[in-house]
Amino acid sequence: MRIQNVGVAGFDKAAGIIVQVIAGGGFPVIAWQKDESGLEKSKKELSEALGNAINSGFITKEEKEDILNKITFTSDMTSLKDADVVIESAVEDVEIKKGIFSELSGLIREDAVLATNTSCFSATEIAGSAGNPQRCLGLHFLESVRGTKFVEIVRTENSSEETISLAVEFCSELNIECVVVKDSPGFLVNYLFVPYMNRALEAYDQGLADKEDLDTAIRMGLGYPKGPLELIDKIGLDKHLHLTGQLYRRINDPRFSAPSILNRKVEGGKLGIKTGEGFHSYK
Amino acid sequence: MSEKSKYVGVLGCGTMGVGIAIVSARAGFNTIVIDTQQSALDQAAAFADKFFAKSVKKGKMSAQQKDEIMGEKLTWSMNYDALDKCSFVIEAVFEDLEVKQKVFSQANESCPKETIFATNTSTLSITSIAAGSGRPEQVIGMHFCLPAQVMKLVEVTRGLQTSDDTFNRTVEFGETLGQVLVNTKERPGFILNHFIVAFNNDCIRAYENGLASVEDIDKAVKHGLGYPMGPFELLDYIGMDTQLRVSLALFNQIHDHSFYPPPLVKRMVDAGFLGRKTGRGFYKYGESGMFGT
Numbered sequence: 001m002r003i004q005n006v007g008v009a010g011f012d013k014a015a016g017i018i019v020q021v022i023a024g025g026g027f028p029v030i031a032w033q034k035d036e037s038g039l040e041k042s043k044k045e046l047s048e049a050l051g052n053a054i055n056s057g058f059i060t061k062e063e064k065e066d067i068l069n070k071i072t073f074t075s076d077m078t079s080l081k082d083a084d085v086v087i088e089s090a091v092e093d094v095e096i097k098k099g100i101f102s103e104l105s106g107l108i109r110e111d112a113v114l115a116t117n118t119s120c121f122s123a124t125e126i127a128g129s130a131g132n133p134q135r136c137l138g139l140h141f142l143e144s145v146r147g148t149k150f151v152e153i154v155r156t157e158n159s160s161e162e163t164i165s166l167a168v169e170f171c172s173e174l175n176i177e178c179v180v181v182k183d184s185p186g187f188l189v190n191y192l193f194v195p196y197m198n199r200a201l202e203a204y205d206q207g208l209a210d211k212e213d214l215d216t217a218i219r220m221g222l223g224y225p226k227g228p229l230e231l232i233d234k235i236g237l238d239k240h241l242h243l244t245g246q247l248y249r250r251i252n253d254p255r256f257s258a259p260s261i262l263n264r265k266v267e268g269g270k271l272g273i274k275t276g277e278g279f280h281s282y283k
Numbered sequence: 284m285s286e287k288s289k290y291v292g293v294l295g296c297g298t299m300g301v302g303i304a305i306v307s308a309r310a311g312f313n314t315i316v317i318d319t320q321q322s323a324l325d326q327a328a329a330f331a332d333k334f335f336a337k338s339v340k341k342g343k344m345s346a347q348q349k350d351e352i353m354g355e356k357l358t359w360s361m362n363y364d365a366l367d368k369c370s371f372v373i374e375a376v377f378e379d380l381e382v383k384q385k386v387f388s389q390a391n392e393s394c395p396k397e398t399i400f401a402t403n404t405s406t407l408s409i410t411s412i413a414a415g416s417g418r419p420e421q422v423i424g425m426h427f428c429l430p431a432q433v434m435k436l437v438e439v440t441r442g443l444q445t446s447d448d449t450f451n452r453t454v455e456f457g458e459t460l461g462q463v464l465v466n467t468k469e470r471p472g473f474i475l476n477h478f479i480v481a482f483n484n485d486c487i488r489a490y491e492n493g494l495a496s497v498e499d500i501d502k503a504v505k506h507g508l509g510y511p512m513g514p515f516e517l518l519d520y521i522g523m524d525t526q527l528r529v530s531l532a533l534f535n536q537i538h539d540h541s542f543y544p545p546p547l548v549k550r551m552v553d554a555g556f557l558g559r560k561t562g563r564g565f566y567k568y569g570e571s572g573m574f575g576t
Contacts, residue, residue: 012441020448144509177506179499188495189507199541209474213465217474220436220463221409245477255485255541 003113006081007032008126009100010090011042011073014047014117017141018089021149023070024063025174029085029272033090036075043073055161058147081107085170087139088126089117092242097121098129105130110159115139119190120246124156137167145225145234148252151178152187185250190198194244195255198262199207204279205261211279237262238271292317292369292394294386295376296327296359299403302431303373305331308356309344311462315365316360324359331357334432363393370395371456375403378528383407384415391417397448399456401425405476406532409442409469419444423453427462427475437462438473456522469504471536472529479517480529481541486514488545497565519564525553 006022007013011033023029033042033153050064059067072079080086086108088100097116104114114136116126123138130136138154164180171178181187186194204214215227232240241262248256265271265278272278291312296374300316304327307314318324335349340431358365366372370389376382394400400422402412413422423438437457442451457464467473472480486500495503501513518526530544551557551564558564 108323137381142507144507146509148509150503150506152507177502179495179503181495181499181503184494188489188500188503191494192482192485192489192500192504193508195485195541196478199478199481203474203477207468208477209465209467210472213467214474216463217436217438217465217467218478221434221438222479225509 003027003084003166003173005030005083007080007086007108008068009077009080009086009104010034010096011038012062012089012091013045013049014119014141015042015089016046017049017143017149018087018117019046019071020050020059020067021052021141021151021174021176023067024059025176027070027174029071030079031071031073032077032080033073034077039073039075039128046071053147056147057201061200071253072152076279077103077107080104081109083108083112085113085115085166087115092120092246094121094126095228097126101126101136102129105132111135115167117141120186120243122185122250123154123177124158127156127158134160135163137163138183138187139167140187140189145231149176150189151176153178153180154183154187155180155189156183186256190243190247194240194247197228197232197240198244198255198257198259201232201259201261204229229279233272233280233282236272236274237266241266289313289370290315290368292366292372292390294318294372294374294390295349296323297375297377299427299429299431300375301327301330302429302433303375303403303427305334305432306427306460306462307373308352311356313356313358313368315360315369316367317360317363319361319497321361324361328353328357358361363389365490365503366393366398367395369398371399371401371426373401373403375427378404378406378532379423380407380411381415383412387412387416387422397421397453399423401453403427405473406471406529408471408535408536409440410444413442413444421449423449423455424469424473425457426475428475435461435463436475437464438467438475439464440467440469440473442469471533471559472542476529476533480526480533481539483514483518483526484541484543484545484548486494487518487547490515491545491547519558519568522558522560523548523564524557527552 004236006027006029008018011031019029029072053059056202090096114130116123116138127133127136137159140152142150151171155164211229215230218224218227243257244256244258273282276283284420289312291307291314294573296316304314332353338344339346339349374386376386380509385452400416402424409424413419416422423445426438428434433488497515501515504513517569527544527548530542533542555561556563560570562568
């Protein structure tokens with residue numbers, strides 16, 4: 001296995017899942033972000049996320065300490081120069097992602113792998129801003145409500161076979177389930193999940209059932225870990241709106257068009273658990 | 284009237300009917316199961332016996348309780364007159380409007396005036412079924428999940444004419460059965476089929492369009508979303524014939540493309556790739572893969 005040192009570039013919420021998987025798998029991680037003043041905030045958020053994982057019984061206290069000890073936070077990008085793989089996980093803004101790719105491709109070794117954790121943009125487009133896109137790919141990390149982790153390995157138009165097999169090997173080293181997918185909008189999981197969620201929001205808006213009954217039916221009747229409304233409250237309504245909007249722009253399929261109730265809630269500041277109210281109230 | 288003295292009728296003893304009969308008898312109701320075929324009744328009785336034998340083995344009930352249920356609580360009949368004491372009749376016959384209307388109109392002749400008729404339809408309109416019952420105000424939807432003897436959820440749906448009294452008595456009855464009830468608007472597919480039929484068709488279409496393999500889609504859905512089964516594992520369990528029938532039933536009422544069965548569904552049905560029950564669907568199965576045996 002030629003991957004020893006892992007870098008994470010940009011530290012949005014999703015980066016928390018990445019470091020959990022990678023540091024939890026025993027690899028040291030260097031977490032870079034541009035803004036020095038944001039370092040403390042990222043550390044705090046990660047610590048909180050790991051605390052929640054303890055409360056849910058997904059990890060132990062010792063594992064949390066282990067994970068935190070394996071991570072070095074920095075705002076100096078040159079710290080990433082010896083990484084064998086760097087996973088970009090900045091905010092979902094394609095220009096920012098492309099900027100990071102372009103900077104990193106001049107910094108890291110020729111044979112190091114460069115990955116983007118985007119969920120809604122084209123990995124091929126982001127990889128295009130790196131000097132040698134053969135060593136680029138998408139690594140989309142997902143975490144289900146049950147705590148299971150999963151990676152979509154996104155093969156871009158220019159990813160080399162070696163890059164893809166290295167990613168597969170890396171996932172198996174980390175003991176995490178993965179699939180190799182096409183670089184099509186939403187890849188696999190979000191391509192199937194987003195229309196389901198939109199359909200649920202529309203059905204609720206049309207009065208199919210009240211919110212508790214809708215969630216109960218899906219949980220008990222279909223065995224999903226959460227009903228759609230409690231799930232979107234956890235994800236964040238703004239985050240889902242952004243995702244479905246970006247996918248709709250690329251696919252032009254009405255199943256991805258944002259339901260009006262989603263727009264109304266977001267406009268009203270009801271973003272889910274984080275604001276105290278989404279579809280359910282958490283006050 | 285004490286709970287134990289209450290009588291419940293179940294019309295049709297296929298997989299769903301026998302499951303509902305088990306729930307009803309287990310909750311202490313004298314349960315009369317009606318079917319047109321003696322052989323079907325015998326098969327259903329054997330299935331119930333096996334199920335309760337397993338419950339005894341698992342320590343969920345005593346052998347004596349099992350004997351009481353099989354010997355006294357459950358009766359099997361081809362004669363609708365056996366329903367003459369029932370306060371509730373639940374139909375789980377073939378998913379066809381005329382067939383359902385016919386069994387309700389037959390039950391209407393034999394049942395007391397106050398008896399509530401619940402339909403276990405998954406795709407038809409409660410109002411349409413009620414129209415042929417002779418007592419539309421006392422018809423309501425009670426959609427159990429498969430397998431009914433295990434799953435707790437029941438979707439309760441009022442038709443246009445269903446009375447408040449019928450609804451309230453049904454909620455009370457459902458709770459006595461030990462089920463969890465959710466109230467849905469009368470709309471094709473209610474909650475569960477509205478979502479699962481469209482989701483499964485989306486997954487079939489993704490596979491058909493070459494997005495990913497059957498195995499990869501199942502893996503992504505199970506590990507990425509935490510669902511208990513992948514869509515293709517689930518479809519093999521449901522049966523492609525059922526997926527085709529339910530999809531068309533919903534599409535024909537709503538005309539929403541999400542419900543339209545992808546061409547692969549029909550092709551698999553034509554090829555006899557119905558799922559576990561024929562040994563092959565999206566996956567291949569051995570002899571023991573048969574559901575219910």
